[in-house]
Amino acid sequence: MKTLLLALLLSFAAAAAAIDRAAVEKLATGEADERSAAISALVAEADPRAAEVLSALAEGEMQTVAGKDGARRVLIVRGEEAVDAVTGEKVTPLPEEREDAIANNRLRGQIEGALAALKLLSPERETRLEAVKQLAAGADEALLPLVQKALAKETDAGIRPTLELIAASLAMKSGTKEARVAAIRRLASSSSPNSRTLLAAAVNDPDEDIRFEAQKALREVQASLAWGERAGLLFAGVSLGSILLLAALGLAITYGLMGVINMAHGELIMIGAYTTYAVQVLFRGTPYFDWYLLAAVPASFAMSAMVGMALERSVIRWLYGRPLETLLATWGISLMLIQAMRTLYGAQNVQVENPAFMSGGIEVFAGVVLPWSRISIIAFAALVLLGMWLLLTRTRLGLFVRGVTQNREMAACVGVPTGRVDTWAFGLGSGIAGLAGCALSQIGNVGPDLGQGYIVDSFMVVVFGGVGQLAGTVYAALVLGFANKFLESWSGAVIAKIVVLVFIIIFIQRRPQGMFALKGRALDS
Amino acid sequence: MKRRMFIKQLALAASVAAIGMGSTSLYAQGKTVKIGVLHSLSGTMAISETVLKDTVLMAVEEINAKGGVMGHRIEPVVVDPASNWPLFAERARALLTQDKVSAVFGCWTSVSRKSVLPVFEELNGLLFYPVQYEGEEISRNVFYTGAAPNQQAIPAVEYLMSKDGGSAKRWVLLGTDYVYPRTTNRILRAFLKSKGVADADIMEEYTPFGHSDYQTIIAKIKKFSSEGKKTAVVSTINGDSNVPFYKELGNQGLKATDVPVVAFSVGEEELRGVDTKPLVGHLAAWNYFMSIKSPANTEWTKKWATYAKAKNIAGHKDRPLTNDPMEATYIGIYMWKQAVEKAKSFDVDKVRAAMAGQTFKAPSGITSKMDEKNHHLHKAVFIGEVKADGQFNVVWKTKGPVKAQPWSPFIAGNDKKKDEPALMAEKKK
């Protein structure tokens, strides 16, 4: 194995002529162990082509066709173009009867490790950085000499510490006692989950000194990991809070300000999500795909708002002042909207892809990844909130809405067109529900039942915060988000949800007006 | 190329027309036989079950076009039990007593099957159940065409323990809190113990129905997996929660090469709503994958695509997908047809007797056999890795069909159970 890696190192210096046909064939068609050996052999081949062949297998681009003498000919196929894996010649036309050469996790892991190790010696800083990141998550011990070699050359302050860590973690498993103790001490300062794995194994070492050092180091690592976990939990709470907030904000207007118990609120969210899907379909295949959300946001707002206004004009308008009957009628509406979506798009989920910039995440602590999609949603929720606040406090429409909610008759007397304001306000609340749907489509599933999962939660948030209070809704969403996530890490998801609900019930029984109450003297509301 | 397509279409149209004309003469006497289709078309389960209804209708159309069953034209009675379990029982009773159907194809969840079971036993009906389930049941009125745990869960875990699967030593058993995951995990725990896995190396975690926020769970998995040894996750998360689970998994960067996740309820259909690029390499175990290479499968998927387009089935007309329960449904209906023809009667008792040992060349390319005794199919097990396009690469499969063990040997007391349905007389006493 070591000689192999040495050969691998040499590969960058001297380009070899051709790669081993037999190894490539084994790689594509052999038994599992043969294929694994073929990977090692190909890495040793010391040719950029070998790297290309390996990555082609990992990416699922390798195919085989029947060759001349019964053997399989190995191709790398990208789209409609194929090249011979061994020679690199273009193959035209594309042969018909191709078979996929399939890599499983074991091979893929091996290839990724080997390719990353090769990249450690790359002159490009970016490539090296990527490689150390990958290896930090766990590397094969056979790579140690290579890592040490890289370490000797490495001067970049952004890469060197990680590389030292990788070297230490590899030295942990083998080497002299002194080297291992030094490695353990080095690992103590790391906060990577991989260090914990290594140290946890060393805690049971037969050597007492190593055991002692390992225990000490493990405590330190665990302490720093615990901070990461806490930070992760905090983020999870904020993230859930922002989702609850988005789902409930629309309801805070339609129910909180206007008093309409809109059981179809969830379906307005669902319409927003489906609109996002429809917009995405339009963008699919165009170079602007990554920006489809820019179009989807206004579209989902407009769509839900339009549906909402249509509902207000046709049904809800006749039921003002009869809240419980609104509840029943909107329930009927919600049933129809769900079934309509089933008829239009089918009962199964539809696929909403994240744009590239929203997939993946940022690693703030080792082991704690904050997904971009969730970060974006938090920012989006803040923006929507800001927009809504501006609209309600700084515009004429906002003034009218507040006026009508506070005193409908008086507002009408001073010339506010209350009927039209109702329609606009309901449209606004519905539109915001649509925005929530657009956001939710990025992290959850988009199906006809999407809204049903949020309706109870949304009502809880609005009631808990205090009806008619936007600030209350915000606090309530965050409090419930945190409470849920903290309980969940402690008691499991099912109990957490029940406890939160019971807490809300008891809270409302103690303080029926919610966290923030409108002050007033009326005995009846 | 284009011309060839045109000719194909022309031929297809001609054959359809011919069949259409043929059928009118074939059923001149107007002999029909009714079958019931009992799948939820609304409510929470519609997402999974609707397509099974269409599968039944496709098979019926096909059989009718070829002359029906014993010269009888099949008339499907489709009802909607609306994901409401008592309604399942009510509809089943209506199908058996009002419509007098010869067989019923339906149910997805265990609870729906448990709900209709007493009705089928009381009225001596015939139910074909097409979904993988937890086992622990053999009824003489049900034929189970989906997998029992030993035809899905145990081979998958064995694979992950093998060198090729990554030699996993620590296990997270993650599921939605209902009977299928609970029972499967209990069986798996016993199985893992028998392989020398300590209790400390197994983590069991359950989430409520419709759970959509998997941040904490994934953080827990990460923590557990960093506490030593190679970890694998066995997921029995129920249909709808899978999309948020996998989206979170992808975004949090938990890669299959580090912590592989093998799922028993995730197929092509469930991944429809997910961007699978970050999920490449995660696994699923089934008895059928759409990507299986066999002439039977190519023909079947093509048939489905044509049917979905012709019937304008939302979702499938643009992107037709087939999956394991669809295949099981299809096998079920053809086996029923064969059994009827063997028994030369639609009588339930005769058909039941004729079902034993029936074989059918399934789309998976394997010839499935209905066990002589235990009402379950012998099925091959495939393990697939997720590809970037939402399909699966089959990375492992059993040598041949595996006999079902509805009474798992890993549950205490099951060794005494008979591998066949209890007789009515025995049950009544």
Added chain:
Amino acid sequence: MLTETFTRLYGPKGWIAFGVAALVVFVVFPVLSLAVPPDSAFHVSSYWVTLLGKIMCYAIVALAMDLIWGYCGILSLGHGLFFALGGYAMGMYLMRQIGREGQYQSDLPDFMVFLDWKELPWTWWNTDQFWWAMLLVVAVPGLLAFVFGFFAFRSRVKGVYFSIITQALTFAAMLLFFRNATGFGGNNGFTDFKRILGFTIATPETRMALFAVTGAVLLATLLGCRYLVTSKFGRVLTAVRDAETRVAFCGYNTVHYKLAVFTLSAVICGIAGALYVPQVGIINPGEMSPANSIEIAIWVAVGGRGTLIGAIAGAGIVNGAKSFFTQAFPEFWLYFLGLLFILVTLFLPQGVVGLVNKLRGKAA
């Protein structure tokens, strides 16, 4: 005195209708179902018996709902919970009645065996006794309603707030019962009952007996509710609905009235649930879903609030329509149902009964 009560409840026409209903339930149906041979055109199949039995259970729930919503103005969206609790209490008894005839020939219910439980949890204590189960049917929903209502009404939670927290209550309970660890069979709930009071449950005779008992309870509940709403108590209830503050200023403690009627309503629901379970053969947490509770309110709204007969009619119409549509138009029935709710709330605020009365008024 007695005759006075009689005339207070219904006029002569009403009593005749009541007698006809009793005759149909206790004589016509049993004869058509048991005595008439199955191939006769007049035979009533088991499907119809269970369907009508189920609808009668729903009608009892609708009466309970009408009592608090129609007469006292409190819309509870948690009545599905009380119904399910009664059902679960009955279900526990039925599970124990299976004895050793389950799949595992164990004294424990099957689901406990395959969760590897060794003994019954405390909640199951004494549930093999019918009287104890019946006590639970009444006591559990009653007690829960009493405690919940006590705190809610005391802190003057009303209107929409009350609706929403009752909805939260039933939702929380549903999640609790979904948990397998809670000990009530999780999502599967209880099924595969074998016998009740020693009689095999799947025979036409037992089924007919359950049908008749349900009918009797329905008619008795109807009379009981009628008695209540025509009494002074009922008039205070109506007053609370129309102007609670004014009633309070008159010296009535409205909390007591609301609490009493809420508890009573929950108990009636519990009884209906207990009758429902042996007839449909399953009880599971799905019954507690908020959607089910909303539907109960819809039956009452469709039939006509504040009229007892309306509640019964509403339960019958909606459930009958549901049964018919899910069979006749499986892909479209939700459109019909949704439209029905919208049209009724928009155009028939008094429900079907209101419509009938209006038509009659025009005709007269």
